[in-house]
């Protein structure tokens with residue numbers, strides 16, 4: 001299914017055949033562009049070497065070209081429709097998927113789409129000033145790639161709101177541009193999207209941990225009985241892979257540089273040498289991991305049980321699971337707090353689906369840890385290792401709220417928590433040091449000294465390619 005680029009809004013949904021919808025979206029478009037101008041990247045550029053989706057199939061789905069950022073062709077792209085697709089889980093398992101929304105599921109689906117949609121512009125807002133301090137043109141280009149695609153993911157959700165939710169959907173689409181990350185009066189909906197991303201270490205951690213929540217949440221929405229949502233998320237996931245690549249390889253490069261400095265100078269204190277100490281990397285990791293765990297909601301949730309039972313939101317890789325896909329009888333082990341201990345108890349699997357998704361996410365996060373520790377080892381750093389903190393550490397959502405859990409998983413009192421914090425979460429001094437390293441490096445082929453160069457360029461281009469022109 002090709003994408004029509006002759007339209008004002010590029011799309012593969014035959015927008016031209018639905019004049020009302022087309023007009024509605026065309027009237028949202030200037031508001032989006034105004035939002036991009038005010039809340040998008042602050043660094044002025046001439047053009048950027050960007051990937052743009054041109055088809056939704058497996059092969060050759062995107063092309064690369066120099067693009068003026070505000071002229072990026074944001075559009076509406078859904079994965080191809082499978083006419084035989086059936087609901088894979090819940091009470092309606094085996095029935096054909098929906099092309100329209102059953103009235104009784106309207107408000108729940110709208111809520112899910114709004115929550116998903118809200119995160120996309122939020123991340124662009126969080127990252128808007130990073131262009132001023134990029135460690136290379138390669139990294140700067142990657143930042144802008146992530147930003148334009150998050151903008152496109154906003155378009156994806158806005159399309160669904162306009163096409164399927166009438167007046168209420170149009171109002172929600174407007175509101176997505178009115179809430180802002182960190183705003184006192186109208187913040188973004190989910191906690192992690194109101195945190196700052198003030199430096200590139202935070203950006204790499206965000207794209208590793210928070211974008212990975214996006215992967216898992218989109219994976220569950222891809223299972224939805226509401227077929228247009230499923231198809232939208234399927235295509236978003238394709239774009240999302242690069243965002244996590246930016247995070248994974250970004251942290252790789254920071255860890256590699258730190259390890260080299262540690263070995264060459266035989267010290268853990270690489271800060272005076274212009275590196276980021278491993279302990280500081282660990283603290284940033286602790287922070288981003290814990291706020292990202294909050295994005296999975298409570299360990300037990302009747303919301304999620306209802307979403308599953310009614311077919312709105314499935315599980316990660318639903319169709320690969322070897323069970324009845326209905327789960328009315330199933331139980332699962334979930335951590336609970338018992339006095340000053342954390343123990344596992346059996347709970348109905350249906351209400352523990354957020355926990356189920358979070359478990360898959362945590363296993364995926366572990367792959368980064370293994371990778372980074374391998375980089376440390378291969379550079380001769382055998383002592384300290386990176387690790388994920390305990391799931392109860394620093395939590396603001398779910399059963400660990402109000403409970404002081406150390407990265408090791410010990411429940412401690414408020415005084416011990418206060419005393420331990422400087423060793424567990426970035427301190428003001430850590431942030432000042434990281435901030436002091438954030439100086440833009442905009443000469444083609446040059447890289448800031450606090451991280452290693454990337455292994456390869458983008459789309460086969462050399463590392464000294466002029467990825468961004470001013």
Ligand code: BYC
Nearest residue numbers: 115119123190191210211214217294295297298301303304
């Ligand atoms: N902050 O029943 P519960 C991405 C609310 S990231 C604030 O446990 P549920 C991306 C919750 O809404 C993926 N509030 O929650 C990444 C509920 O409120 P109501 C984004 C929170 O519904 C990087 C109440 O607490 N997509 O794509 O089972 C860059 C009770 O909670 C939070 C989605 O999240 C929080 N962290 O699950 C760009 C998918 N957590 O309804 C993009 C859509 C919970 O009682 N969203 N609450 O007023 C969902 O599936 C669910 O809404 C959640 C929560 C998983 C978020």
